[in-house]
Amino acid sequence: MPRTDSLELGELTDSMFYILLALTTPRHGYLVMQFVEETTRGRMQIGPASMYTIIKKLLNAGLIEPIDGDGKKKNYQITHKGRSILTDDVKRRQAMVEDACAILDMEGSQ
Amino acid sequence: MPRTDSLELGELTDSMFYILLALTTPRHGYLVMQFVEETTRGRMQIGPASMYTIIKKLLNAGLIEPIDGDGKKKNYQITHKGRSILTDDVKRRQAMVEDACAILDMEGSQ
DNA sequence: TGACATATATCATTTAACGATATATATTGA
DNA sequence: TCAATATATATCGTTAAATGATATATGTCA
Numbered sequence: 001m002p003r004t005d006s007l008e009l010g011e012l013t014d015s016m017f018y019i020l021l022a023l024t025t026p027r028h029g030y031l032v033m034q035f036v037e038e039t040t041r042g043r044m045q046i047g048p049a050s051m052y053t054i055i056k057k058l059l060n061a062g063l064i065e066p067i068d069g070d071g072k073k074k075n076y077q078i079t080h081k082g083r084s085i086l087t088d089d090v091k092r093r094q095a096m097v098e099d100a101c102a103i104l105d106m107e108g109s110q
Numbered sequence: 111m112p113r114t115d116s117l118e119l120g121e122l123t124d125s126m127f128y129i130l131l132a133l134t135t136p137r138h139g140y141l142v143m144q145f146v147e148e149t150t151r152g153r154m155q156i157g158p159a160s161m162y163t164i165i166k167k168l169l170n171a172g173l174i175e176p177i178d179g180d181g182k183k184k185n186y187q188i189t190h191k192g193r194s195i196l197t198d199d200v201k202r203r204q205a206m207v208e209d210a211c212a213i214l215d216m217e218g219s220q
Numbered sequence: 221t222g223a224c225a226t227a228t229a230t231c232a233t234t235t236a237a238c239g240a241t242a243t244a245t246a247t248t249g250a
Numbered sequence: 251t252c253a254a255t256a257t258a259t260a261t262c263g264t265t266a267a268a269t270g271a272t273a274t275a276t277g278t279c280a
Contacts, residue, residue, distance in 0.1 A: 003238040003265055013267065017206065021213055030227050039209055043202070049269050052229060057267095073227070083214075090210045092153070093203055096127065099149055100200045103131055104193075113234055113269040123236070140258050159238050162260060167236095183258070 007061050012089045015046055019054055020078055020086045023064050028073040029055060058082070117171050122199040125156055129164055130188055130196045133174050138183040139165060168192070 006013055012020065022035040029051050037045045046054075055076065058064045063082030067075045078086070100106070116123055122130065132145040139161050147155045156164075165186065168174045173192030177185045188196070210216070 003236090005266070014206070015268070017210070021210055024213055028227075029229095030225095039213075040205075043205070047269065048228070049230080049271085050267085053268075086210070087214065087216070090207060090214065090216060093210075094207050095150075095153070096124070097200060097204050097207060100127070100131055100196070100203075103134055103149075104197065104200065106197070106200060113267090115235070125237070138258075139260095140256095157238065158259070159240085159261080160236085163237075 007057070007063075010085060010088065011092065012085065014044065015050055015054055016058065017086070017089060017093075018044060018046070019051070019058065020063060020082055023076050023078040024083070024086075026067055026075050026077040028075050030073075032076075117167070117173075120195060120198065121202065122195065124154065125160055125164055126168065127196070127199060127203075128154060128156070129161070129168065130173060130192055133186050133188040134193070134196075136177055136185050136187040138185050140183075142186075 006016075018036045018039065019032055021039070022032040027035065029048075032055075033046055033048070033051055055064070059066070059076075062079060063085060064076045065079050067077055116126075128146045128149065129142055131149070132142040137145065139158075142165075143156055143158070143161055165174070169176070169186075172189060173195060174186045175189050177187055
């Protein structure tokens with residue numbers, strides 16, 4: 001991914017992918033971490049360092065936005081732009097799986 | 111991906127994924143670059159720097175092996191271990207797409 | 221009151237990818 | 251024949267991504 005910012009290419013890293021997925025429902029950081037671990041059944045986990053680094057980046061890029069500061073927790077949700085990029089990225093990943101299934105002898109994906 | 115070697119986690123980066131896919135048929139480096147560009151219809155391209163860096167890493171990890179040096183070209187092919195890791199990685203990626211399709215309102219993948 | 225869960229944050233480090241660049245041979249066509 | 255282009259391999263130095271370690275503060279509950 002380096003040398004060129006993945007977001008400028010319109011591509012999401014695995015971590016960004018799951019964090020955006022988590023924020024299709026408004027959540028704060030700690031809940032996002034839990035969401036990722038639960039949704040992936042432990043396959044992937046994101047610690048606080050990655051979490052807040054990526055949250056900051058997604059905010060800067062306008063893919064998520066802060067909402068109502070109830071108490072000390074900071075809530076975020078995905079933006080229209082974020083949802084659009086996430087949807088495109090799902091298609092990109094789907095295409096990768098299909099490429100592989102066509103070449104290997106695996107059950108395809110439709 | 112940093113801080114921990116992706117191969118030690120049994121995970122492949124996008125570039126490794128396509129290079130391994132290319133080497134399910136014996137090829138040399140230059141053909142691998144072309145394979146990736148063609149297979150992805152230009153969505154992804156790997157230049158020589160990435161190419162040879164990753165080839166070296168996959169050799170070290172025993173996921174590919176050199177075969178018959180006909181002339182100056184170095185041919186490589188995927189090993190049994192490489193194929194096993196590639197297959198697992200396809201499943202991992204398939205799971206990511208399915209997670210997303212379940213949460214977003216997209217046509218699923220079975 | 222001590223342990224644990226919840227919650228946010230930063231720094232320094234490692235790994236990954238890659239632009240730039242270099243080198244050499246083969247092919248093609250003006 | 252000579253220049254351009256394609257084929258083919260290789261390295262160096264840089265940027266970006268992820269994260270371990272660490273710090274801080276509050277809430278809960280036994």
